Amino acid sequence: MTFRKILLIFTFAALSSVFYVGYSASLGRIGFPLDDAWIHQTYARNVSQGYGWSFEAGKLSGGATAPLWTLLISFGYWLKIPPLFWAFMLGVVFLASTSVLVVRCFEEIDPKISWLGLYFLIEWHFSWASVSGMETILAVFLVIFVFYLLKMYPNRYLLSLCLAASVWVRPDLVTLFLPVLVWLLSRRAGFGFWQPKIFVIFLLPALSIIAYLIFNQWVSGAFFPTTFYAKQAEYAEMRKFPFLYRFWQQFSIALIGSGVLLLGGFFYQIYHRWIAKDWEALSWVAWYLIIVGVYAARLPVTYQHGRYMIPAIVVYYLFGLQGSVILYRWLVKKRRWGWILARSGLLSWLVTSLAFWWFGGSAYGRDVMLIETQMVDIAKWAEKNLPSNSRLAVHDIGAIGYFTTHELIDLAGLINPEVIPFIRDENKLAEYLDRKDVDYLICFPEWYPRLTKGLQIVHQADSRVVREYDELPMTIFRWNLNSFISLKEEGYFDAILYVQGF
Numbered sequence: 001m002t003f004r005k006i007l008l009i010f011t012f013a014a015l016s017s018v019f020y021v022g023y024s025a026s027l028g029r030i031g032f033p034l035d036d037a038w039i040h041q042t043y044a045r046n047v048s049q050g051y052g053w054s055f056e057a058g059k060l061s062g063g064a065t066a067p068l069w070t071l072l073i074s075f076g077y078w079l080k081i082p083p084l085f086w087a088f089m090l091g092v093v094f095l096a097s098t099s100v101l102v103v104r105c106f107e108e109i110d111p112k113i114s115w116l117g118l119y120f121l122i123e124w125h126f127s128w129a130s131v132s133g134m135e136t137i138l139a140v141f142l143v144i145f146v147f148y149l150l151k152m153y154p155n156r157y158l159l160s161l162c163l164a165a166s167v168w169v170r171p172d173l174v175t176l177f178l179p180v181l182v183w184l185l186s187r188r189a190g191f192g193f194w195q196p197k198i199f200v201i202f203l204l205p206a207l208s209i210i211a212y213l214i215f216n217q218w219v220s221g222a223f224f225p226t227t228f229y230a231k232q233a234e235y236a237e238m239r240k241f242p243f244l245y246r247f248w249q250q251f252s253i254a255l256i257g258s259g260v261l262l263l264g265g266f267f268y269q270i271y272h273r274w275i276a277k278d279w280e281a282l283s284w285v286a287w288y289l290i291i292v293g294v295y296a297a298r299l300p301v302t303y304q305h306g307r308y309m310i311p312a313i314v315v316y317y318l319f320g321l322q323g324s325v326i327l328y329r330w331l332v333k334k335r336r337w338g339w340i341l342a343r344s345g346l347l348s349w350l351v352t353s354l355a356f357w358w359f360g361g362s363a364y365g366r367d368v369m370l371i372e373t374q375m376v377d378i379a380k381w382a383e384k385n386l387p388s389n390s391r392l393a394v395h396d397i398g399a400i401g402y403f404t405t406h407e408l409i410d411l412a413g414l415i416n417p418e419v420i421p422f423i424r425d426e427n428k429l430a431e432y433l434d435r436k437d438v439d440y441l442i443c444f445p446e447w448y449p450r451l452t453k454g455l456q457i458v459h460q461a462d463s464r465v466v467r468e469y470d471e472l473p474m475t476i477f478r479w480n481l482n483s484f485i486s487l488k489e490e491g492y493f494d495a496i497l498y499v500q501g502f
Helices: 003-026 036-048 067-078 083-109 111-122 124-130 136-151 156-167 171-186 196-220 226-234 236-240 243-255 258-275 279-298 310-332 336-385 398-403 417-422 426-435
Strands: 391-394 407-410 440-443 456-460 475-478 485-487 493-495
Touching (some): 003 083, 003 111, 036 067, 036 398, 067 083, 067 136, 083 111, 083 136, 111 124, 111 310, 111 336, 124 310, 124 336, 136 156, 136 279, 156 171, 171 196, 171 279, 226 236, 243 258, 243 279, 243 310, 258 279, 258 310, 258 336, 279 310, 310 336, 336 440, 391 398
Parallel strands (some): 391 407
């Protein structure tokens, strides 16, 4: 691949991501489309300032799932680069790098179809992920990189490094060992599976996994980040639905958009690889279905456009595109009806891809507005107006932790894992808040209807954005009516007398 082509891909990637950021700016705000991105920013800022792996400066905690992504974010603070710009720039780099690798893969199949790799620049899930401020786009790149190394450039050192890094981005990416093992087994006659040089591939990843477990045990007292346990506990009710229903929900994430037009190609490519006994290719299908099954079994959520599944759906798109090319070429050789059907299908796919890329920008803009007007604005208001010595119980903690200096109690359990066993029990949560001497509760009222019932409202975020979701805005409630706080007529607070419990 020429340098000019790579430069063009990076340029198109930047344009795709800038369009999304520009769309949110046209609605009035630039920011992140989910609160969790601010969690990474808070950890990264504390790391860069010498406070260690902490959300609240100096207090070790395991609330960040992707340590490698957090460290990459922290470099922006060391370099004094605005955090939003740095996060977006990283996203563009990984989006473009993903497309470069896919273009190379298609070039190997047939140079005439290499342009299909550009699809990954406009597929709306990936464009959204590139400017989400989250590790999702890095995980996408790592999956594609492993695929590329196994198919195109089997360098055992790079492969080992990639597998080792993936553990620190997403714990579920440890499953990438499956296609690697199948690849090794299918080539054992070629260079000897049991040769010492083969074990080089697994040595660094094994050490990385051990280090990852030790790291989490050190910062949180458990072998996995607290998010691993908290999210499963929070959405345990959803596991009551039939497994096949949950499986379909996760699988269908790839079908939202032009991916639905690749469904026939996906299954045809599976059939084609099965006939050819291409176990390496089929191992990737198995990996994809395993990821679908794991999330269906343990965390069957599809919110935030299915961001947990986005790194895995790259396999669906790769196989769907390859199978669709085979079907297209078969159809154009048929009579006129086949030629018309093939061209119509191609045109429909192109139009749908561009349409959903545009709609994805709109969704991204609304997501940003939701986080900015609810989480970010409420955090800035709390920092300015609530007494500095007050204790805040919060769900979610991202923006609140980044923009305030108050002591926080995390109702989602990310930095307070003791909450996890009763995370959905509002009676026990109330007792917990009392024991912690919480002064204010900050949340969406619908999330805790019993906990917030009858509480005095101190401040509410702008309700215009949440109105379309038929929800009440993020609200600050007074929890503990301490006698040292009084409310001014204009809605601000004064510390007038500290007589705690008097």
